[in-house]
Amino acid sequence: MRHCSFKLFIDNNGRNNAACDNNAGVFKSDVTFDVVPSVKVVQLRSVNYRDRFVRHRSFLGELTPLASELDQKDASFIIRPGLAGKGVSFEPVNYPGYFLRHQGFALKLHKRESSDLFKADATFMERRGLAGSGTSFESVNFPRHFLRHCSFKLFLDNNNRNNGACDKNDGVFKSDVSFDVVDAP
Template sequence: MRRRLLSALAATAATVAALLAVPTAAHAESNGGVRILPLGDSITDGFNVPGGYRINLWRALAAAGHPVDFVGSQFNGPSDLPDHDHEGHPGWRIDQVDANATAWVSSTAPRSVLIHLGTNDVIQNYDLANAPARLSALVDHVRAAAPAADVFVASIIPLSDAGREASANSFNATIPGIVAGKGAKVHFVDMHAALNTGDLADGVHPTRAGYDKMAARWADALAAVPGSAGDDGAPVSLPVNTNVSLRATTACCTNRYARHQNGLGYTEVVTSASDALLKNDATWRIVPGLAGGCYSLQSRNYPTYYLRHQNGRVKISQDDGTALTRADATWCGRSAPGGVRLASWNFPGSYLRHINSELWLATPGGTATQDNAASLVPDITWALTTPWAP
């Protein structure tokens, strides 16, 4: 029975590998976030659960204030996964991935690379004595193509078959030593310890719960290396008691500024020829946060009113002294490429965003329209500029 099972697994892997050798159309999604390349085989692809670990990894990173951009030439996953790109190839061994790795990494320029490979080497019993050397060469090629990237190399997850699991354990035992010889930018991730055979759907691929355990282990690994998922959460000091204007940084909209109109928040084009009302509406005074920390944005022409969110929409409201209003009107500066993000005081991980010329509170990975990942990162990044109404 065991021989028949192993033969079936090997035949399936070979068939899938042959099918995957045919080029497929590329689907690239980009929200401008920190680029992360998931690199591997069917477990990275999510063979039995489309999206696999990438579903909960994206959500975990977004919840931690790290909007990211998964990259790769492959594309799959559910509709509620905002970014479907990856480089997972069902049935492929280390050598097959390595033959393409330099091109893939060079074309995507990832900030971080997540490698989970070797399962098919074990299943196919392919020259296992040299599998560690093949993995080492792959890491070298990834590092050469992206010298500044952090590379995370995982041990492969458990296999239900006892003989194959023994081979997997022998292979896994070599990985920490491989990683240790690659320098400070290469990190070992003990993925094998994160799962057990009860987390497998077919003896090889995880169940959804198993993939979620993988996601948590990847998220912990990224969190342990500052900058590997971006520095989006780093606190930024804002100039207190200073008037500023907030300019959008999205490529389409760099002449638009945050303003209030009839009580609601919008963006609008402002120039030196604009009338005085618009210039005043697009000017804010940064003051100590009404909630007791961070900052609040006081309206220039309605000084008892402050920029706040309410049911997702961003507007101006008078300070009525209530804890809710003051919390809704308090924002914390966070670092972002090309500007600053304004994170909600009472909804951590949510940011001031412009979308369709309106101001909203957006939560990366959320379900509301303003949470959509498309162009999210530039839309939640603002440039603090000279005020239109000093």
């Protein structure tokens, strides 16, 4: 396939269209296309609170039901290639250029920065859900620390941190770090 004069042609090295420049360099650029990745907009639904979704509110990560249009928007994320060069990063649809990141182990929404620390804080590795279903998201710069909900707030946890608000039962931990990735409406 080749483009020439804003039209697409099936062309065999310039032999089928006299109107196009058949110089080898021009031909090569006419038949070279960038692949644009598709954008996938998703929501993360808790596996142990089926009516609650990961969302941002006042720039903090929470787990809430989605009762309004604003709730739906705050819970809808574009899954981007990980800013740290691997994994994934979450960009909210209603705040382009912002990403979910951890800071002091709390999940927050911050404007994208160029620092390596920001990129690592905003990048997660997708793992098979520790609860046996769904997906768990492991921090790139804190291995074995996962995106977790506890008291409906979001943060990183490895089930060994001294966080009195969270149940240390292994089964609860595994459920709290597992999410179903579903298409956003």
